[in-house]
Amino acid sequence: MELNGIKPADGAKHYKRRVGRGIGSGLGKTAGRGHKGQKSRAGGYHKVGFEGGQMPMQRRLPKRGFKSALLKFNAEVTLSALNMLDATEVNLVVLKQAGLVGELAKVVKVIKTGELTKAVKLTGIGATAAAKVAIEAAGGSLV
Known part of the structure; x- marks a missing residue:
């Protein structure tokens, strides 16, 4: 060639x-x-x-709402999802590998949906007040 x-x-x-x-x-x-x-x-x-001089649709409709650009970096995990996870020590990397949160996620919070039956140690992950009570009741902890 x-x-x-x-x-x-x-x-x-x-x-x-x-x-x-x-x-x-x-x-x-x-x-x-x-x-x-x-x-x-x-x-x-x-x-x-352009609509031939008529007031265009985007100008006729009212401006409304706001969508934060930072939302893509936040993620939620449920108690039932944590229960299905094999790991006892959970952090952001473990959640990403399991596919429970997106690759872009930086801030993760546990919400109280479902039940938690095993002890789980969370590091670098937030939780709602109700979720925190449920995690500690199951013998887990938040660090």
Whole structure:
């Protein structure tokens, strides 16, 4: 194989459509733009969301709410999920490996949903007040 013999795969490249090059090309005269109107003119097009001068939808509707960009770094784990886990010492790495929290998660909190029957030691993980009581009742601890 030589450098001058390298070619792209079949079908990977195709010729640019040449419009406005005579009647025989099939794309002569109006060059596929139809007759008249804004879209037929050079430089004639509108921006995204433009509704012909009518007040656009994004401006007619009221502004509402707020979504924090930091939410993707927070995660929740239930007591029942902790109960199914094999580990007795649980931290952020263990939860990520088990697939209970996302890879981006930095802050994890245990919530009281379900039951916990075994003792679990949590390190670097928060818990709600009710979940904390349930963990300590099962013989576990929060560090």
